[in-house]
Amino acid sequence: MFTILGIPGPLLFGQLLLGVINGAFYAMLSLGLAVIFGMLNIINFAHGALFMMGAFVSWMLLNYLGIGYFPSLILSPLIVGVFGLVLEKTIISRLYKLDHVYGLLLTFGLALVIEGLFRNAYGSSGMPYRIPDALQGATNLGFMFLPNYRGWVVLVAIVVCLATWAIIEKTFLGARLRAATENAPLVQAFGVDVPRLITLTYAGGIALAAFAGVLAAPIYSVNPNMGSSFINTVFAVVVIGGMGSIMGSIVTGFGLGVIEGLTKVFYPQASATVIFLVMVIVLLAMPRGLFGKAV
Amino acid sequence: MTGFSRVQMIGVALMVALIVLAPSVLYPVFLMKVLCFALFACAFNLLIGYVGLLSFGHAAFFGMGSYVSAWTIKHWGITAEVAILLGGATGAALGLVLGWLAIRRQGLYFAMITLALAQMVYFFCLQAPFTGGEDGIQQVPRGKLFGIVPLESDMTIYWLVAFVFLAGFLLIHRIVHSPFGQVLKAIRENEPRATSLGYRTNDYKLIAFVLSSMLAGIAGGTKALVFGIATLTDVHYSMSGEVVLMTLLGGLGTIFGPVMGALVVTAMENYLAQFGAWVTVTQGVIFMVCVLAFRRGIIGEIGAKLKVTL
Amino acid sequence: MLEVKGLNAWYGESHILHGVDFEVRDGEVVTLLGRNGAGKTTTMKSIMGLVPRREGSVRYNGTETVGLAPNFIAKAGIAFCPEERGIFGSLSVSENLMLPPIVAPGGLSVDEIYTLFPNLRERAGTSQGTKLSGGEQQMLAIGRILRTGAKMLLLDEPTEGLAPVIVQQIGRTIREIKARGFTVLLVEQNFRFAATVADRHYVMEHGRIIDMIPNAQLEANMDKLHDYLGV
Ligand SMILES: Nc1ncnc2c1ncn2[C@@H]1O[C@H](COP(=O)(O)OP(=O)(O)O)[C@@H](O)[C@H]1O
Numbered sequence: 001m002f003t004i005l006g007i008p009g010p011l012l013f014g015q016l017l018l019g020v021i022n023g024a025f026y027a028m029l030s031l032g033l034a035v036i037f038g039m040l041n042i043i044n045f046a047h048g049a050l051f052m053m054g055a056f057v058s059w060m061l062l063n064y065l066g067i068g069y070f071p072s073l074i075l076s077p078l079i080v081g082v083f084g085l086v087l088e089k090t091i092i093s094r095l096y097k098l099d100h101v102y103g104l105l106l107t108f109g110l111a112l113v114i115e116g117l118f119r120n121a122y123g124s125s126g127m128p129y130r131i132p133d134a135l136q137g138a139t140n141l142g143f144m145f146l147p148n149y150r151g152w153v154v155l156v157a158i159v160v161c162l163a164t165w166a167i168i169e170k171t172f173l174g175a176r177l178r179a180a181t182e183n184a185p186l187v188q189a190f191g192v193d194v195p196r197l198i199t200l201t202y203a204g205g206i207a208l209a210a211f212a213g214v215l216a217a218p219i220y221s222v223n224p225n226m227g228s229s230f231i232n233t234v235f236a237v238v239v240i241g242g243m244g245s246i247m248g249s250i251v252t253g254f255g256l257g258v259i260e261g262l263t264k265v266f267y268p269q270a271s272a273t274v275i276f277l278v279m280v281i282v283l284l285a286m287p288r289g290l291f292g293k294a295v
Numbered sequence: 296m297t298g299f300s301r302v303q304m305i306g307v308a309l310m311v312a313l314i315v316l317a318p319s320v321l322y323p324v325f326l327m328k329v330l331c332f333a334l335f336a337c338a339f340n341l342l343i344g345y346v347g348l349l350s351f352g353h354a355a356f357f358g359m360g361s362y363v364s365a366w367t368i369k370h371w372g373i374t375a376e377v378a379i380l381l382g383g384a385t386g387a388a389l390g391l392v393l394g395w396l397a398i399r400r401q402g403l404y405f406a407m408i409t410l411a412l413a414q415m416v417y418f419f420c421l422q423a424p425f426t427g428g429e430d431g432i433q434q435v436p437r438g439k440l441f442g443i444v445p446l447e448s449d450m451t452i453y454w455l456v457a458f459v460f461l462a463g464f465l466l467i468h469r470i471v472h473s474p475f476g477q478v479l480k481a482i483r484e485n486e487p488r489a490t491s492l493g494y495r496t497n498d499y500k501l502i503a504f505v506l507s508s509m510l511a512g513i514a515g516g517t518k519a520l521v522f523g524i525a526t527l528t529d530v531h532y533s534m535s536g537e538v539v540l541m542t543l544l545g546g547l548g549t550i551f552g553p554v555m556g557a558l559v560v561t562a563m564e565n566y567l568a569q570f571g572a573w574v575t576v577t578q579g580v581i582f583m584v585c586v587l588a589f590r591r592g593i594i595g596e597i598g599a600k601l602k603v604t605l
Numbered sequence: 606m607l608e609v610k611g612l613n614a615w616y617g618e619s620h621i622l623h624g625v626d627f628e629v630r631d632g633e634v635v636t637l638l639g640r641n642g643a644g645k646t647t648t649m650k651s652i653m654g655l656v657p658r659r660e661g662s663v664r665y666n667g668t669e670t671v672g673l674a675p676n677f678i679a680k681a682g683i684a685f686c687p688e689e690r691g692i693f694g695s696l697s698v699s700e701n702l703m704l705p706p707i708v709a710p711g712g713l714s715v716d717e718i719y720t721l722f723p724n725l726r727e728r729a730g731t732s733q734g735t736k737l738s739g740g741e742q743q744m745l746a747i748g749r750i751l752r753t754g755a756k757m758l759l760l761d762e763p764t765e766g767l768a769p770v771i772v773q774q775i776g777r778t779i780r781e782i783k784a785r786g787f788t789v790l791l792v793e794q795n796f797r798f799a800a801t802v803a804d805r806h807y808v809m810e811h812g813r814i815i816d817m818i819p820n821a822q823l824e825a826n827m828d829k830l831h832d833y834l835g836v
């Protein structure tokens with residue numbers, strides 16, 4: 001068995017892989033938060049709860065309707081996305097004229113309601129979600145065994161992140177979105193239905209969170225707390241990256257996952273706190289965040 | 296007491312009377328819980344109500360205060376008032392560090408940073424040996440006040456808790472009505488303007504933050520003595536959420552709102568405790584209703600009806 | 606074509622427009638003159654629905670637009686070029702140009718816009734609209750609303766702070782688009798420039814229209830105008 005810096009290779013690569021996977025979730029969640037923040041000027045505290053809801057919906061689709069993993073990957077984000085759409089239309093849109101803090105408070109309450117309802121219905125212990133047959137097993141990469149499902153998650157997450165980036169940075173719709181983020185009234189005065197754009201943005205960000213939830217279901221057990229255990233770390237990721245840049249969110253998310261994974265190898269005691277320590281360092285060195293613009 | 300309007304004086308008198316009379320009707324332990332949370336909420340309100348800073352990490356100060364009071368009284372056998380003061384000192388010291396970091400950013404970022412920093416404190420408490428991990432610090436003795444008065448009786452410690460609460464409540468009032476408090480208000484109204492008038496606004500914000508976290512630490516320490524236990528619940532972010540809820544429900548920026556909010560939320564939780572996660576759901580619903588339709592809170596609404604500041 | 610009657614507007618508590626009345630007929634170029642703070646920009650924003658509160662009547666081709674959201678006003682065929690130009694830094698020059706949706710047929714093609722403003726063609730690849738010079742930004746801001754097919758253009762101080770050559774170019778552009786049948790409401794501080802393009806001039810003061818001078822009578826009214834504008 002080979003070692004690197006005195007650490008057995010498989011251990012190192014195994015933790016690194018776990019780090020990349022966590023990073024994938026950080027990236028997808030912080031991406032959605034950043035896009036929503038740009039358009040709606042609210043921090044969507046319910047993001048973790050909606051991530052959890054994505055996982056639960058896929059579990060329900062499987063257990064109540066017999067709909068498997070791959071259709072779920074599309075259906076669950078759609079269902080949760082529609083839920084987000086309704087939320088924005090009925091509740092969140094009432095807040096735009098108020099201090100931004102109210103958006104945080106409202107979505108915090110929303111997260112409590114969603115998590116509480118799922119905890120009432122399903123308890124806190126968590127339920128397994130089987131890895132689909134096509135992605136069972138592992139592949140020998142020579143230096144380590146890569147469980148196929150984990151490889152799949154990393155791959156899909158990267159594709160989805162890059163697709164989101166491309167939609168926002170390279171398409172016509174994305175140009176409207178960026179413009180509305182800068183100066184929504186003017187964009188509306190050009191004839192663009194900005195309120196609808198805002199609704200779609202919220203729904204899109206939510207769908208992305210739900211998609212991440214479906215990916216997460218076979219890795220972490222499906223349980224009502226899976227979102228809240230992520231979301232606090234994701235806030236730190238957002239502070240570190242700054243919310244000004246899409247690519248920044250992606251890079252920061254994956255990077256911090258890797259840092260966390262490496263910490264688990266070299267100094268496990270700090271693995272839970274390392275991202276927060278990075279946040280402290282970034283706050284001291286560059287208060288706007290690595291990719292942040294002026295706020 | 297200077298600085299109170301006539302109506303507010305009546306309010307204070309009423310509150311004191313209720314504190315004195317309530318133990319003959321309600322369980323003192325319940326009332327002490329309310330008073331501890333009321334002080335915690337008043338401390339939080341000092342920031343959001345008078346400086347406009349939303350801290351989403353106040354559980355860190357409450358919880359660490361609670362741990363330090365519990366640990367010191369249990370292992371060093373110090374007197375009760377010293378243990379409580381140590382809780383306050385812990386809150387202040389931690390507040391100095393976290394506040395110093397967080398005030399670098401404003402608005403929603405400030406809220407996220409305080410949340411994240413408090414989460415770091417939570418993970419620290421989860422792992423540090425002195426907190427007892429998942430079990431917490433249990434069987435904490437109440438000790439003796441000044442080393443003389445035993446506090447084992449609920450009624451005896453009740454008066455101590457009532458005193459601590461009132462002292463904190465009046466201190467906050469003094470702070471808000473001092474020249475220092477006027478600057479805080481100016482910062483809340485318009486920070487760039489306060490800066491252009493020559494105030495070092497960050498220093499003011501930091502001092503307010505430290506005062507608030509000190510009082511939160513005192514509240515946590517007091518609670519640890521009353522219940523004889525300090526656990527992870529006290530540093531968990533849902534505790535931060537709870538204090539936001541109490542203040543919001545009672546009325547942001549009102550004098551009596553946090554007290555009223557603490558009373559209502561604590562009573563509700565006691566009542567709903569048997570229904571499991573419905574507590575969380577109810578809290579969430581209250582949050583949403585308050586934000587959507589009831590932003591002045593209970594006391595704020597009453598004040599608006601009577602056309603007075605409460 | 607555009608008929609403004611008893612228009613009032615507020616920013617929060619401050620009442621800015623106090624019953625503004627004027628009209629712009631089909632194919633005309635009409636200016637709003639007035640000192641700083643008279644309410645010219647607010648008038649334009651009120652027409653577009655961009656003020657927090659407005660009352661009164663703004664009819665466009667007979668349709669009442671007070672009460673409509675800005676996007677519907679734009680769809681009715683009114684396009685707005687704001688005083689601060691409103692070029693987006695997160696959009697490239699061509700994205701800025703293509704941003705406003707087409708609301709009606711009959712707008713200029715991109716090629717025609719580049720013919721009017723040759724500089725823009727050269728800078729089309731620039732990745733941030735805000736990297737253009739002030740003059741180029743102004744051309745872009747005017748150019749992009751010519752694409753949309755809106756027939757009524759609101760231009761808020763398009764010559765402000767620009768070099769004389771560019772002011773002349775903008776003057777040519779306005780005459781050109783008038784010749785193509787567009788209608789223009791123009792806010793100007795510089796009435797010498799206004800005289801070269803406009804048919805009529807309205808003078809604003811303290812949120813009211815206080816006078817109307819046809820361009821042909823401008824010379825005769827010079828003293829009065831100097832008085833109004835305090836120059
Ligand atoms: N966003 C705003 N909030 C409050 N007052 C404003 C705002 N914009 C303009 N004003 C006030 O409205 C008045 C008219 O302004 P404006 O329409 O911009 O004048 P003009 O374009 O003629 O120079 C001024 O007194 C100005 O101070």
Ligand SMILES: [Mg+2]
Nearest residue numbers: 645646647688
């Ligand atoms: Mg103007």
